[in-house]
Amino acid sequence: MRYTLRRLLQSAVTVLVVVTTVFCMMRLMPLEGYIGESWDKLDATQRENRLRSLGVLDPLHIQLGRFYSQIFRGDLGVSTRYRMNIPITEIIAPRIPYSMQFGLAALFFSITIGCTLGLLMARRPDGLMDRFGTVYITLMQSVPLLVYVLIIQLYGSQWLRIPILYREDRPETWILPIVVGSIGGIAGYAVWMRRYMVDELNKDYIKLARAKGLSSYAIMIKHVLRNAFVPIAAYLPASILFTIGGSLIIEASFSIPGMGGLLVAVIQRQDNPTVQALILVFSTIGVIGLFLGDLLMGYLDPRIKLARSGGSR
Amino acid sequence: MDDSTVLSLNPVADDQDSLFVLAEFSDQQAEKTGYSNYSYWGSTLTMFLRNKLAVTILIILCAILVFTFIQPFLPNQFDPVKIYFNENGRFLRNVQPNSVHWFGTNPIGQDLWARIWSGTRTSLLIALFVATWDLVIGIIFGSVWGYVREADAVCEAIYNVITNIPATIIHVLMAYILRPGLRTMVISFCITGWLPTARYVRNQIMIIRDREYNLASRCLGTPTGRLISRNMLPYLVSVLTLRFAMSIPATITSELTLTYIGLGLPVSIPSLGNLIGEGRAVMMDPAARYQLFFPCIVVSVIAISFYLVGNAFSDAADPRNHV
Numbered sequence A: 001m002r003y004t005l006r007r008l009l010q011s012a013v014t015v016l017v018v019v020t021t022v023f024c025m026m027r028l029m030p031l032e033g034y035i036g037e038s039w040d041k042l043d044a045t046q047r048e049n050r051l052r053s054l055g056v057l058d059p060l061h062i063q064l065g066r067f068y069s070q071i072f073r074g075d076l077g078v079s080t081r082y083r084m085n086i087p088i089t090e091i092i093a094p095r096i097p098y099s100m101q102f103g104l105a106a107l108f109f110s111i112t113i114g115c116t117l118g119l120l121m122a123r124r125p126d127g128l129m130d131r132f133g134t135v136y137i138t139l140m141q142s143v144p145l146l147v148y149v150l151i152i153q154l155y156g157s158q159w160l161r162i163p164i165l166y167r168e169d170r171p172e173t174w175i176l177p178i179v180v181g182s183i184g185g186i187a188g189y190a191v192w193m194r195r196y197m198v199d200e201l202n203k204d205y206i207k208l209a210r211a212k213g214l215s216s217y218a219i220m221i222k223h224v225l226r227n228a229f230v231p232i233a234a235y236l237p238a239s240i241l242f243t244i245g246g247s248l249i250i251e252a253s254f255s256i257p258g259m260g261g262l263l264v265a266v267i268q269r270q271d272n273p274t275v276q277a278l279i280l281v282f283s284t285i286g287v288i289g290l291f292l293g294d295l296l297m298g299y300l301d302p303r304i305k306l307a308r309s310g311g312s313r
Numbered sequence B: 001m002d003d004s005t006v007l008s009l010n011p012v013a014d015d016q017d018s019l020f021v022l023a024e025f026s027d028q029q030a031e032k033t034g035y036s037n038y039s040y041w042g043s044t045l046t047m048f049l050r051n052k053l054a055v056t057i058l059i060i061l062c063a064i065l066v067f068t069f070i071q072p073f074l075p076n077q078f079d080p081v082k083i084y085f086n087e088n089g090r091f092l093r094n095v096q097p098n099s100v101h102w103f104g105t106n107p108i109g110q111d112l113w114a115r116i117w118s119g120t121r122t123s124l125l126i127a128l129f130v131a132t133w134d135l136v137i138g139i140i141f142g143s144v145w146g147y148v149r150e151a152d153a154v155c156e157a158i159y160n161v162i163t164n165i166p167a168t169i170i171h172v173l174m175a176y177i178l179r180p181g182l183r184t185m186v187i188s189f190c191i192t193g194w195l196p197t198a199r200y201v202r203n204q205i206m207i208i209r210d211r212e213y214n215l216a217s218r219c220l221g222t223p224t225g226r227l228i229s230r231n232m233l234p235y236l237v238s239v240l241t242l243r244f245a246m247s248i249p250a251t252i253t254s255e256l257t258l259t260y261i262g263l264g265l266p267v268s269i270p271s272l273g274n275l276i277g278e279g280r281a282v283m284m285d286p287a288a289r290y291q292l293f294f295p296c297i298v299v300s301v302i303a304i305s306f307y308l309v310g311n312a313f314s315d316a317a318d319p320r321n322h323v
Helices: A002-026 A037-041 A044-054 A060-072 A088-123 A128-142 A145-160 A171-201 A204-211 A216-227 A229-254 A259-269 A272-300 B003-009 B027-034 B040-050 B052-073 B112-147 B149-163 B167-178 B182-193 B195-208 B212-219 B224-260 B272-281 B290-317
Strands: none
Touching (some): A002 A060, A002 B149, A088 A229, A088 A259, A128 A171, A128 B290, A145 A171, A145 B224, A171 A216, A204 A216, A229 A259, A229 A272, A259 B167, A272 B167, B052 B112, B112 B182, B112 B195, B112 B224, B167 B182, B182 B195, B195 B224, B212 B224, B224 B272, B272 B290
């Protein structure tokens, strides 16, 4: 419990540091991004008036204070270029479900298929399945995801005879984005699961179980798999970060109306406030993901002491 | 032991006296057990050469690397950014691969073969620079973090802040703020890449810093820098080379991602990311798909090669696998 609080505090501090850094860095940007298309039509005084009314010319600490009070009221500012003067929360809100559904589905398939693959690989090291899995993992971990995105998008859509881009009214267009979203994660989980299983199967309690006459199947189900949530939980934070990173190119490639695609779009339009808001959202998701992963791990495996033990150092 | 020693030790049952004769001291015999011709790098090399697949890939990889850097100096090569025209003055638009343009040309008449090697050069230089940087900074930061107790809290805070944000988001943010370009990209990769190395070095150093042999060294007055570099870092060679090799495909992946979403290198500098982006633009035309495939194949071959060679070398460098 004490650990949880401390970890929570740490996450909160991280978010705070990130928000502040991002905000200060954004102030270094050229000021065009705050006015939008009309920048060229205005003369110097008009520009200054506009910027002043937006509060961009105030000293940094005042801006920062105002920014925080806005955030606590749930206000992320208004978009300047992407959709003029529309509150950013209104732009982001309808996109969250898409990104969430997509991310969670990718995560779900990563975990289930990845763990199954790892399990099959560990059952007979150097067997056929193990070799196949190793080749798969090598391909996934070395070749850039973008290559798979493009190839799967191109041939998957031909082969399944479905539209190449995401369409609201065609649920089958979800298939390809989820496939490319999870292939990397599958490899990641398979690595963890295999390593974990191989370690575990050499332990004494497994030998005992075997000695008392349990079948391999029963050992797997009753003993080994129960503990298998630990490696899953251990890899979860990394895979959440991975999914966020991947969502940028996947959503942009399949034109899914989610937050990753939005970030790419607003970056191309140089819409400062929206970029800032999205980066904050993604960073916060990252921090929360790591936090939950750590907690889950401590909860699932009481042997893992997360609080720093004083003795060893 | 050879036969003669065995024979000489074989006692003759009824000759009791001969058993109590002092054995002669032989320099050669004494050396025999005390000396081992084990050498770390020698064994690493032997182990590595035993892995035929890895050696083959290493040769291919070296060939690609050498070719990438000498390609512009070969005769009959095209300029990667020059636009080529046919005799009627129209530019050579989407020419299929032929004997002149080996990989064909792109929609504005640039030679794809030259562009691919130029792009590979750019991407590899970035990747090699970033990998070296990651290794050096990772080792330095990790050593300080693991060795100096007072620095632990500060280092951990820095680590936590950076790792909590997805690396892609940091790259995007940096590129957005500093204007996209080669320098920006290298800076942003340098910010994120060294963290896993530092973490690993820190964990290992914490484990071995207070082992008896280090305690003894410290008591004998070995300077800290030497303690770290001579006593501790050799333990990590295996994993550090692996991290170096892995960070090359990882950097290429990041370059691809960033350039693809428009925050990487400008179109004027050919890079693998740019080429794949250009290939994607003409992807829907089956006749022009070669423009997507060639860069994809080159990227994949390079990435897989570094991955496999890195893994094989790291296995070979692990003393536990030595005979």
